[in-house]
Amino acid sequence: MEVGVGIVGIGNVGSGALQILTENAKSITEKLGFPLRVKVVCSRNIRAKKLPAGCSEVTRTTDWQDVVRHPEVDVVVETIGGTATASHVIETALRERKSVVTANKELMALRGADLWALANQNGVNLTMEASVAGGIPIHTVLREGIAGDRVVELYGILNGTSNFILTEIEKSNAAFDSVLAEAQQLGYAEADPSADIDGLDARSKLAILAALAFGEKLTPNDIYTEGIRRIMPVDFQYAHQLQYTIRLLCLARQTEEGLLLSVRPSLIPQAAILAHVKGAYNAIWIRGQYGEDTFYYGRGAGSKPTGVAIVSDLMRVAREIRFGSPERVSPFAHERLGDYKPLKVPIQKAPYYLRFRVEDKAGIIAALATILAKHNIGIDAVLQLPREDWRDLPFVITTEPAQEQAIREAVFEIRDAEFLVEPPFVMPMERGF
Amino acid sequence: MEVGVGIVGIGNVGSGALQILTENAKSITEKLGFPLRVKVVCSRNIRAKKLPAGCSEVTRTTDWQDVVRHPEVDVVVETIGGTATASHVIETALRERKSVVTANKELMALRGADLWALANQNGVNLTMEASVAGGIPIHTVLREGIAGDRVVELYGILNGTSNFILTEIEKSNAAFDSVLAEAQQLGYAEADPSADIDGLDARSKLAILAALAFGEKLTPNDIYTEGIRRIMPVDFQYAHQLQYTIRLLCLARQTEEGLLLSVRPSLIPQAAILAHVKGAYNAIWIRGQYGEDTFYYGRGAGSKPTGVAIVSDLMRVAREIRFGSPERVSPFAHERLGDYKPLKVPIQKAPYYLRFRVEDKAGIIAALATILAKHNIGIDAVLQLPREDWRDLPFVITTEPAQEQAIREAVFEIRDAEFLVEPPFVMPMERGF
Numbered sequence: 091m092e093v094g095v096g097i098v099g100i101g102n103v104g105s106g107a108l109q110i111l112t113e114n115a116k117s118i119t120e121k122l123g124f125p126l127r128v129k130v131v132c133s134r135n136i137r138a139k140k141l142p143a144g145c146s147e148v149t150r151t152t153d154w155q156d157v158v159r160h161p162e163v164d165v166v167v168e169t170i171g172g173t174a175t176a177s178h179v180i181e182t183a184l185r186e187r188k189s190v191v192t193a194n195k196e197l198m199a200l201r202g203a204d205l206w207a208l209a210n211q212n213g214v215n216l217t218m219e220a221s222v223a224g225g226i227p228i229h230t231v232l233r234e235g236i237a238g239d240r241v242v243e244l245y246g247i248l249n250g251t252s253n254f255i256l257t258e259i260e261k262s263n264a265a266f267d268s269v270l271a272e273a274q275q276l277g278y279a280e281a282d283p284s285a286d287i288d289g290l291d292a293r294s295k296l297a298i299l300a301a302l303a304f305g306e307k308l309t310p311n312d313i314y315t316e317g318i319r320r321i322m323p324v325d326f327q328y329a330h331q332l333q334y335t336i337r338l339l340c341l342a343r344q345t346e347e348g349l350l351l352s353v354r355p356s357l358i359p360q361a362a363i364l365a366h367v368k369g370a371y372n373a374i375w376i377r378g379q380y381g382e383d384t385f386y387y388g389r390g391a392g393s394k395p396t397g398v399a400i401v402s403d404l405m406r407v408a409r410e411i412r413f414g415s416p417e418r419v420s421p422f423a424h425e426r427l428g429d430y431k432p433l434k435v436p437i438q439k440a441p442y443y444l445r446f447r448v449e450d451k452a453g454i455i456a457a458l459a460t461i462l463a464k465h466n467i468g469i470d471a472v473l474q475l476p477r478e479d480w481r482d483l484p485f486v487i488t489t490e491p492a493q494e495q496a497i498r499e500a501v502f503e504i505r506d507a508e509f510l511v512e513p514p515f516v517m518p519m520e521r522g523f
Numbered sequence: 524m525e526v527g528v529g530i531v532g533i534g535n536v537g538s539g540a541l542q543i544l545t546e547n548a549k550s551i552t553e554k555l556g557f558p559l560r561v562k563v564v565c566s567r568n569i570r571a572k573k574l575p576a577g578c579s580e581v582t583r584t585t586d587w588q589d590v591v592r593h594p595e596v597d598v599v600v601e602t603i604g605g606t607a608t609a610s611h612v613i614e615t616a617l618r619e620r621k622s623v624v625t626a627n628k629e630l631m632a633l634r635g636a637d638l639w640a641l642a643n644q645n646g647v648n649l650t651m652e653a654s655v656a657g658g659i660p661i662h663t664v665l666r667e668g669i670a671g672d673r674v675v676e677l678y679g680i681l682n683g684t685s686n687f688i689l690t691e692i693e694k695s696n697a698a699f700d701s702v703l704a705e706a707q708q709l710g711y712a713e714a715d716p717s718a719d720i721d722g723l724d725a726r727s728k729l730a731i732l733a734a735l736a737f738g739e740k741l742t743p744n745d746i747y748t749e750g751i752r753r754i755m756p757v758d759f760q761y762a763h764q765l766q767y768t769i770r771l772l773c774l775a776r777q778t779e780e781g782l783l784l785s786v787r788p789s790l791i792p793q794a795a796i797l798a799h800v801k802g803a804y805n806a807i808w809i810r811g812q813y814g815e816d817t818f819y820y821g822r823g824a825g826s827k828p829t830g831v832a833i834v835s836d837l838m839r840v841a842r843e844i845r846f847g848s849p850e851r852v853s854p855f856a857h858e859r860l861g862d863y864k865p866l867k868v869p870i871q872k873a874p875y876y877l878r879f880r881v882e883d884k885a886g887i888i889a890a891l892a893t894i895l896a897k898h899n900i901g902i903d904a905v906l907q908l909p910r911e912d913w914r915d916l917p918f919v920i921t922t923e924p925a926q927e928q929a930i931r932e933a934v935f936e937i938r939d940a941e942f943l944v945e946p947p948f949v950m951p952m953e954r955g956f
Contacts, residue, residue: 106813109813110671110672110813114671114672114673114812114813117673118671120738121670121738219668225669225811225814225815225817226817227664227667227668227669227817230663230664230667230668231660231663231664231668234660234663234667234835234839235652235660235663235664235668235835236658236660236831236835237554237834237835237838237839238543238547238551238830238831238832238833238834238835238837238838239543239547239831239834239835240547240550245953305553305554320948322878322917324878324908324917325878325917325948327908328876328878328906328908328919329876331906332876332904332906332921332952334952336950339953341953354950354951355950356950356951356952356953357876357950357951357952357953358952358953363796363799363820366796366799378658378831379547380539380542380543380547380827380828380830380831381658381821381822381827381828381831381832382658382821382822382825382827382828383821383822384658384659384660384819384820384821384822385818385819385820385821386817386818386819386820387796387817387818387819387820388814388815388816388817388818389814389815389816389817392815394813394814394815395813395814395815397671397813398669398671398672398811398813398814399671399814400671401670401671401672402667402668402669402670402671402672404671405670405671406667406670443761443762443765443767443790445755445757445758445761471765473761473764473765475757475760475761484755484757484758486761488765515753515758517769517787517788517789517790518787518789518790519765519767519789519790519791520678520772520774520789520790520791520792
């Protein structure tokens, strides 16, 4: 038994979801125990679209009614955006008793609560992980992962375009307009950049997150909003003098007086983890009454990261349709696509940090270098702190990227040297993030 | 209709869960649509335990059989830890067709897959969010939030004690043994610290996460493990010279040869977001084939953060028991505990950053300071960058914490001053994280 999927909108996000559903089909099927099958896709210019390999049997249409009324479609993915047609698509699908997975922040922020009620009336689901913060599963975190907590405050960097522009100004000291032009050229900003740089996109996302975090009915108009057009390079210079930086910060905070909501450029301490959110990334920082602070970070947009959000929502909805709740993804063995046998010996290639404690003698570096060279390990640096008492002074050799096995063999040979006070201490230098 | 809960183990974690279930009961009931009711709690020294207010009707027992066989208990929480008795508790509960929520990393890492199969045979659920990374809902993220992705590699800082010790050495330059003694005194490290500082605790957690991320059956013995006992303050000095720092890093990586698994002290770049994980915090960094990199951060342990994980699991399991899957927590209005009306005007008290562009005249600072003083706003600093051309030079005043309303009124008065080239630019200085 399979679950049928129809997609309305084959733009950036819809095609990302379609690619993952196609390429990653085997893994998805193993996790679910049944396949997710795309039956029909809709786009105004569907004939011009190149669909991924494996979509030859997928029906193509330019009429969304063909998707929402398709007898084999159980779940409709809405990725056209905007509020006009998307409203009709989602309402019609829900009334046809099809669950809906959407990436539509604008519509969810404005009419999400009504559409949720309509989904409930019709006994189907409406999910929207893709509508906020692209690849960060923040909706799942708030609805499931920390559902037992009470959110006290929530900060977000929710617009990747603004964050890209701000961190470019910070880095290059260039003026706002020239950085915006660069962002437009790179495709990070739209020809009409207003939704991003005036804070409107972030405002919709904050409305969705705050409604969920505080259980309140909110609209974007409830949120004080200010964009980044007035930011100048000199602001960063001052901010740095203060050991701060500047971000377009979304804020929702429970206060005695009410719920404080704002989107506005703000200084944040350079030492704060949010200050390390650079480029087109998004992040959310949550303080809970019981769980204290948690932080979530990832791609804010993009075809594939947002596609992951849609496919993950589809999997959840499909499990409900197919099994009801008792059947779930096993947290243990559930797929065997690769042959991922655990390795007894680490095999990574990385630079290594080798620390030696030695008795002070001539020729030690030469002796060590000779052994390393014999095992084809290049030396990157030799580090030694100045000290008055040289006895037992640790010094460090860092290597070029090398195989763990070679390092182990070299260390094995080195550790018999009579000048060593203790065996060398070895650490890999991780650079993968 | 309610769902009945029994708790076996009223130590640090069990009492945190009990506290949240009691204090936060109204919110939980509103989110679920029905109450979660604690029926019975078990501890070897239950008579000596002080239970939270509101637990007067909860049965107390010293025999776990009274919990798992209680007719009104639908879900059993296991928070006794260890592998011996906990095994019996969980197996008996599952055979009695009661779902189980556990915080037991050691047992889940060793026998989780078998117990999961037993839960499936009996048509009940087994959840373990609390077993890894305390307050970070990483299990939910991997099982639901990014289920559509394929994990390529996963890094973790999964032992708060080790991380506390390492970052204390980094900060104070003190020797390992004295920092360990301090950690023991503060209650961050056990009298026998081996499980933490030799990497065994982190190894169990990595086994659970890697099994889930890669869908493989793993045991802790599959993981190369090395603790932090050999770390010296001088290692941090060298690491810093390299612009690196040192953490006890857990690693799971898909390679062509197999699955690379290790727990070991490692250098990580100071610029990496993982380097900002300090003290007793945990974090997980995931690279997905489609979603690219995401990062999750929070309290690694503690009564209440781990309690949130247990209560969130209980809510998920309770929904399944009570409704089957179609009924869910609304992502929109679902609770009205406080009176969280959205505020039209931000009311936070914060320091502010005021930037002015002015024509060069005498007495400007005095004029501005007078207006600020009139509105009871204290000045923290006046900043001005050196420049050859003084015309139009922006300068900045930062304030003591002040109400937004006072700032607005002062700015309203200031902006009519004839020396201003443009209205003042105002940003709050967020320090809440």
